[in-house]
Amino acid sequence: MHIIVVGLNYRTAPVEVRERFAVADKELPEALKQLMNTNSIMECVIVATCNRTELYAVVDRHHLCGHYIRSFMEQWFKLPRQQFTSHLYMYEDDKAIEHLFRVTSGLDSMVIGETQILGQVKDAFALAQQQKTTGTLFNMLFKQAVTMAKRAHSETTIGESAVSVSYAAVELGKRIFGQFSKKTVMVIGAGETGELTAKHLYANGADRVIVVNRTYDRAAQLAEKFNGIACSIEEAANKLHEADIVISSTGADGYVLNRQAVAEAMKRRKSKPLFMIDIAVPRDLDPGIAAVENVFLYDIDDLEGIVASNLEQRRKEAEKIEMMIEQEVEQFEQWYKTLGVVPLIRALQTKAAHIHEETLNSLTNKLPDLDEHELKVIRKLTKSIVNQMMQDPILRIKEMAGDKHSEEAMDMFVKLFALEDELAQSKQAEADMAAAAKKKTMPARPAASALASILR
């Protein structure tokens, strides 16, 4: 069995391609069912977000699975494969596992370290479980990935710093005021970033918003969004002492506020600090304002510098998470190797039970006078001998299954106990059961199965 992931994301495909591979939430259950009916696929999960569409699958045939999954994509997204193959990536086994861990912990995201993807992977896995398209492997793998991502976010600071100019302003404000309740924000000008910053501050609890603009109507329009008040540029200087945070983003050629006006306002503010954000180019706020005591003045370059520093910090934290991922992949592989030993143990137990039963039959034939109680005691004791004889080999093979040369050890185990027939029989039984299960689900989707058979 192999684990694979086939998909496309913001790095490999532009938005006009990604949007054609979007899967609506309500369509996901059907997509999962159809993918499950695709040849060679034994378990599957679909992770579909605005930045990626990825199909995770457990497959029994290594070489053809990519072809089958592309066929599914052709059919589901109604696109010829020539149009999207170049945008696709496919990872197998170790790489696929590592990729899932990276995606879940936000290392593969556009904004490195974001946590939204964790919830999206969790939802995708929950839906797949609900649709019964996951089994032993994915139940273990996805749970491990989600747990690991949570640990990555709690043990590192990867998601803690702002990576956009407007959030950087909010983060800075928090370093000064702690929280924005009972704080007044003055927005000068109606620029897009200024409005966005005011929006974030308002959402973070800012009490009052004063909007200042050359055009009073535009100011009133913006003020309405924040239940704020509008005022003219002339009034702004008089109201400056009321503001705790000033965001300026006008298109003016000269300075809108100079050092003297701010120094006057600060006298009226007594000991309260003032945070001023100048997002305009050319600048609105006289750089000399920075020298006024208790005033913190930041321009667009300063904010961008903070974003760059935060991104660098996130990259450093990502290195820690990469190390965690390495350990997790190794841990999963250990678990996966021990999984291979289960059929062997079952085969040995079946064979031993069979021998035990035959021996007891022979005994009852040779000693027909034994009563019920004697037979019960003999059965119990002989069963105990068989179990004790098997105990150590089972323990040893479980240990060896996690070693480097596990396959050789397992081969030797099969040869030593001559388990070839039992294994072949159990494989056949499993295949029959799987075929029966697939047949049972076919009539519910006649169109899908017809298409699938053509494509196969």
Add this chain to the structure above:
Amino acid sequence: MFLTQKWLYDAILYIYALSLLFYFSDFMDANRRAKRIGTGLLIFVWILQTIILVSRLVTHFEATAISSFEYWLGFSWLLVTISLVISQFFKIEFLVFLVNIIGFSVLALNLYSRPGMDEQFGVSQAMRDLLLVHISLVLCAYASLTIGSVFAGMYLFLHKQLKGKRWTPFTRRLPSLDTIERFSDRAIIIGVPLLALSLSVAVTVLLAEGRPRLMLDWKVLTSFATLIFYVNYIIQRAMLRRPGTQLARLHLIAFVMLIINLLSSYLSTFH
């Protein structure tokens, strides 16, 4: 008994140092796991300190003497306790590390006044209760004002970083200026009345014992000078509404006075 306590004291120092190393790792590299281990070790230090302190107090309870060893151990114990309580209820990065550097230094310097080697403050039986109140109050005041000064230092550092637009991982992890100022104020509000009360109790003891001349002792004079510095801070804060940086500087100056007061014990004739 002394030998057991000596071993215990050494163990506390080693574990305390180890705990600070883990906190330092968190301080430098935001290492959460190191911080957790550091906290675990610090709790262990607190337990061991409590054992020593309680056993010393129980054995001395009936005696009319308090040693400088117990005095400093009590101070260090208070710092550990308060830093653990604050870090448990308020998310203030670096506070435990910074406060416990002082706590550890006090404990390490206290090696010079180990049990058996220490001088004892002998007092009459009648004044014993008042003296105990004086020492308890002054230790609490010292602890509170020490923590307050850590906040004042944090305030000046963060203010300088923000004003100078230096955005570093340290800046990101420090609490806001507003939070630091609030905690610094609280420390003063708790510490100054305790200091004033402890001084008034001490003066009562001196007058009741008929030793008013000791009011001119270095320790007593610097204690009053320290109190005046802190009262000045409160006036500047409450009435003149000085900006945060000026207040933080005043706070640190008052703390320097407090350290001088602590060191003046060595010049005192009766401490």
